[in-house]
Structures are given as structure tokens and as C-alpha cells.
Amino acid sequence: MFRVDSEVGALRQVILHEPGMELERLTPRNKDELLFDDVVWVPRAKQEHQAFQQLLKDREITVHLLHDLLAETVKEEHAKTFVLDRILNARQPHLGPSLSELTRETLAETAPQELATRLLGGLNKRELLQALGGRASRCLSLDLLSDDDFVLAPLPNSLFTRDTSCWVYDGVSINPMRKSSRNRETIIYETIYTFHPLFANSGTPRWLDGELAAPAALEGGDVAVLGNGTVLIGLGERTTPAGAELLARSLFQAGSAQRAIAVELPRTRALMHLDTVLTMVDTDAFTLFAGLDRRTLRSWTLTPGAHGAPKVRENADLFAEIATALDLDRVRVLQTDQDPYATEREQWNDGCNLLAIAPGTVVAYEINEASNRMLEDQGIEVLRIRGDQLGRGRGGPRCMSCPIERDAV
Structure with a gap:
């Protein structure tokens, strides 16, 4: 019933979390410890999130709320x-x-x-x-x-349902989080997936069990299901090489994936996850933060090896490797042409953090005007939502959504 076979196939079901008490308890004193950059105007954040929910429902996507x-x-x-x-x-x-x-x-x-x-x-x-x-x-x-x-302590980062669990092909990874302030989120998802009637008898494989996988770390914002048996994993501030290898091993042993591509990211707060700088927006297209040079991104391909240990080789070109994995001659890498100041501002406001709901159709924050125009010029349909308050924890529409059913392409 539940499986995610791509990044851009038609989205059918998703888990979201509507802002609640956990955001009301953010203060200037505790926000850093709770991994937020600012306090949030919660009634407005709820309005913004409800508009996001309604947009998805209007597209016939089933929305499950985490609190419920x-x-x-x-x-x-x-x-x-x-x-x-x-x-x-x-x-x-x-x-x-x-x-x-x-x-x-x-x-x-x-x-x-x-x-x-x-x-x-x-x-x-x-x-x-x-x-x-x-x-x-x-x-x-x-x-x-x-x-x-x-x-x-409150869990304000539960707003970002992508990170703590991510569905990859026919199974789910319940993730070991890098920051201790998010560890309780892992336990909450373990409880839901073990006991809730939707999931309890689904027979869904678990690629990682977060409590057991720590101290390795893996977060869903660093995991992209590219399709064709391939998964892309970012190695930056939040996901460790050990976490990436554990996920790849589990997928390979089950035969659910045949290739994992790991890409090195700068280890900074602004670029905390892969989807803050790189998102798949169409069957052959990716948006990439203009502050990164596509030619210098280091990446490695992992494939099944003997005795459970993946074979690893470094790639000459990340996007050429992705094209090969997807049986394409090439992929389009879309970057916004603007001055360095605007580039940095739009990346901070999650200009690359886009939720694809169908091939060539994405949800984006309206504030990122240049990035949204660039996407539309490239034939991508952009569905804009307001995120003035939602974005204060450094997360966009992709971060705020955990797909549990998505079609292949």
C-alpha cells in the first residue's frame, strides 16, 4: 500500500505536521538549543501550513497529520x-x-x-x-x-516530517538524528509505524531503526529517491558516511535498490541537508543552489558487493552519474542567475527546497521570486505558498512533507 518509487512521480499520500504547542514554546533564549533561527508567530504559521495542506488536498493528495x-x-x-x-x-x-x-x-x-x-x-x-x-x-x-x-522539551522540528522518517522504494527508514534535541522524534515515528492501524500490519520493511542505528546519523532531507533503483544521499551537516552506508546496505540486501550515489556537501547550517541545495523537479531536471559549482561536487557510487559490504567508486561528474543511473543521455541542472547577495538570500529562504507533486510541478515558497521565475522559464509549474513564518526553522515545502505513497515515473 505504501511505497515511494521516485522524487517526482504523482504524489498520493503524505505526512505533515501542523504547527502547535511546540512552536508556541520557542523563545529567544531556547531557540538555538531547539535548532530554530528565530521565534515564530504561531497563528500565522498555522494559516500558512493550512494553506499548504489545502493546496495538496486540492490536487487529490491524501494528507495525514502527525499529531492525529x-x-x-x-x-x-x-x-x-x-x-x-x-x-x-x-x-x-x-x-x-x-x-x-x-x-x-x-x-x-x-x-x-x-x-x-x-x-x-x-x-x-x-x-x-x-x-x-x-x-x-x-x-x-x-x-x-x-x-x-x-x-x-518541545519538539519544534517535528514540523519537518521529511527528516525523521523517509520512505525509500518499498520500505521506510526511521532515522537516527544527528542532533540530540530531535531524538524523541525518532521514538515517536517508531511508535506510529509499529502500532498505528495504517502501518501495523502493512509488512513494510524497515531500512533503518533509528534507536539501533545511532550513533550513525541519517536524515531524510539528505535522501532522494531518484527512481530506477537509485537513491541519492547527501553527506553534510546532518548525515554521516556511516548512516549513508547503513541505508545502502539495507536496500541492497533486500534488492530494493541497486545503486546509491553519495554527494559531499559543505557542513554548514545554511546547507544542512541535500534538499536545501539540490532538488529533483522533473524526470530529467534538478535545481541546484547557484552558490555551488556542479563541476566540483565530489560524489561516490555504492553498488552491492560481496559479504554485504558495498563496492565504492568516486565519480568524475555527479550529474553524468545521475544521468547514467536514470538511463538518460543527460540531465538538466537548473541554477538561478542572480547576484551573490540575492543568491544567498534565496538559498537561506529555501529557494531549492521544492516539493514535487507530479513531474514538472513543484510547491515553492513565494518569497523566492527569482528562483521561481527561473523554474517557470524552464517549463516547471510552480505552485507558490506563503512561508514567512514556516521557514524560520530553515525548511521548505520538501522538508515539511514525508511522502508515504508516490508513483514511479
């Missing part, structure tokens, strides 16, 4: 036990055993909708004490917290 999936999942007691055992146990260093147990017992009594809100939006000391209603015994870790300190 999680709330439906934790109605099942086994699922609730599964997620709480992993998030709140005696080994949590910032809580300690007593506070972990107290918080776990409290959340175990919480109704599914509220539990989903807390798992994504966080829980502070004041809220924990209110839930306990005077039943709390003294606890050293709790005593030392101020009323607004978090027992469970």
Missing part, C-alpha cells in the same frame, strides 16, 4: 507503554530516575489527544505539578527546576 496519527496510536495501551518506556526511563540523564518515573506515571494517565500534544509540545514543571494535584513526593531533580523549566 500519534493520538490515534497511543489509544492502544501497548503503544502508550512502548513510547513512554523509551522516552522516560531511569537512564534519562537530565531527569534522573525519580523524576522520570513520576513523569511517566503522570503521562500514562493522560488521554490520547493530550498525550500526543505533550509528547510533541513538551511538559514543564508547573504543568506536571498541576497534573499531579498535590500527589507528588519530594524529588531532588524536580525541586531544582523552576516552574517554567521543561521536564520534556
Whole structure:
């Protein structure tokens, strides 16, 4: 039922996360720790996201919301036990055993909708004490917290559903995240894919199980399903070579892919994922950040080898290798011609982070005027959405979407 066979084939089903409590708890003091560049005007962000959802629905794409999936999942007691055992146990260093147990017992009594809100939006000391209603015994870790300190931190990056799980051909990778502040997202997706009725009996292979794969790191923004048995993986700030190799090995062993192309990226915040600089927009076309020289991008091709170890060779030309993998004479590499200042601004505003919903049709932030015009000049249909607030965590339409069903091309 669920599989993703390309980057640009018709999109059928997708997981999104509508902004909620987790973004309301961003402050100038905690935003860096929570991996955001600025605080967010949440009502406007919700409006922008709802418009994004509606655009997809108008194109007959089924939208599943992460909060709803999680709330439906934790109605099942086994699922609730599964997620709480992993998030709140005696080994949590910032809580300690007593506070972990107290918080776990409290959340175990919480109704599914509220539990989903807390798992994504966080829980502070004041809220924990209110839930306990005077039943709390003294606890050293709790005593030392101020009323607004978090027992469970919010997960504002859950907005970017692409990163934590990504579907590659007939299976799903539940990803080991590079930043510790996103580790709880991995557990949430493990819970959903294990227990939610949509997925529990689907027989879907798991390419990676995030908790087991760490400390290797892989994030979905660095993974592109090119089709024809090929996957493209970015190696930059968030995905490690070990994570890329683990994914390739798993795909090769199952026979679900025959080639992985790994490309080296600058290790900077602005270029954190492959899809912040390079996105497939048509069956033969890619948009590439104008600040990168296509001729100097280092890449390697991994293919199945003996005893499970992939064979590795370095490529002379990334895009020539992609063309060969896709049985094309060449691919079009589309770059926006503008001054360096505008180039840098549009990349910061996710000018290359585009969600293809069909061959040659993409969703883009309206703010990137030059990049959008360039795409249209090249025959690409651009569906513009507002993202003034949504983009403050450095993510565009592709980052905000986790396709779970997409056609081949």
C-alpha cells in the first residue's frame, strides 16, 4: 500500500505536521538549543501550513497529520507503554530516575489527544505539578527546576516530517538524528509505524531503526529517491558516511535498490541537508543552489558487493552519474542567475527546497521570486505558498512533507 518509487512521480499520500504547542514554546533564549533561527508567530504559521495542506488536498493528495496519527496510536495501551518506556526511563540523564518515573506515571494517565500534544509540545514543571494535584513526593531533580523549566522539551522540528522518517522504494527508514534535541522524534515515528492501524500490519520493511542505528546519523532531507533503483544521499551537516552506508546496505540486501550515489556537501547550517541545495523537479531536471559549482561536487557510487559490504567508486561528474543511473543521455541542472547577495538570500529562504507533486510541478515558497521565475522559464509549474513564518526553522515545502505513497515515473 505504501511505497515511494521516485522524487517526482504523482504524489498520493503524505505526512505533515501542523504547527502547535511546540512552536508556541520557542523563545529567544531556547531557540538555538531547539535548532530554530528565530521565534515564530504561531497563528500565522498555522494559516500558512493550512494553506499548504489545502493546496495538496486540492490536487487529490491524501494528507495525514502527525499529531492525529500519534493520538490515534497511543489509544492502544501497548503503544502508550512502548513510547513512554523509551522516552522516560531511569537512564534519562537530565531527569534522573525519580523524576522520570513520576513523569511517566503522570503521562500514562493522560488521554490520547493530550498525550500526543505533550509528547510533541513538551511538559514543564508547573504543568506536571498541576497534573499531579498535590500527589507528588519530594524529588531532588524536580525541586531544582523552576516552574517554567521543561521536564520534556518541545519538539519544534517535528514540523519537518521529511527528516525523521523517509520512505525509500518499498520500505521506510526511521532515522537516527544527528542532533540530540530531535531524538524523541525518532521514538515517536517508531511508535506510529509499529502500532498505528495504517502501518501495523502493512509488512513494510524497515531500512533503518533509528534507536539501533545511532550513533550513525541519517536524515531524510539528505535522501532522494531518484527512481530506477537509485537513491541519492547527501553527506553534510546532518548525515554521516556511516548512516549513508547503513541505508545502502539495507536496500541492497533486500534488492530494493541497486545503486546509491553519495554527494559531499559543505557542513554548514545554511546547507544542512541535500534538499536545501539540490532538488529533483522533473524526470530529467534538478535545481541546484547557484552558490555551488556542479563541476566540483565530489560524489561516490555504492553498488552491492560481496559479504554485504558495498563496492565504492568516486565519480568524475555527479550529474553524468545521475544521468547514467536514470538511463538518460543527460540531465538538466537548473541554477538561478542572480547576484551573490540575492543568491544567498534565496538559498537561506529555501529557494531549492521544492516539493514535487507530479513531474514538472513543484510547491515553492513565494518569497523566492527569482528562483521561481527561473523554474517557470524552464517549463516547471510552480505552485507558490506563503512561508514567512514556516521557514524560520530553515525548511521548505520538501522538508515539511514525508511522502508515504508516490508513483514511479
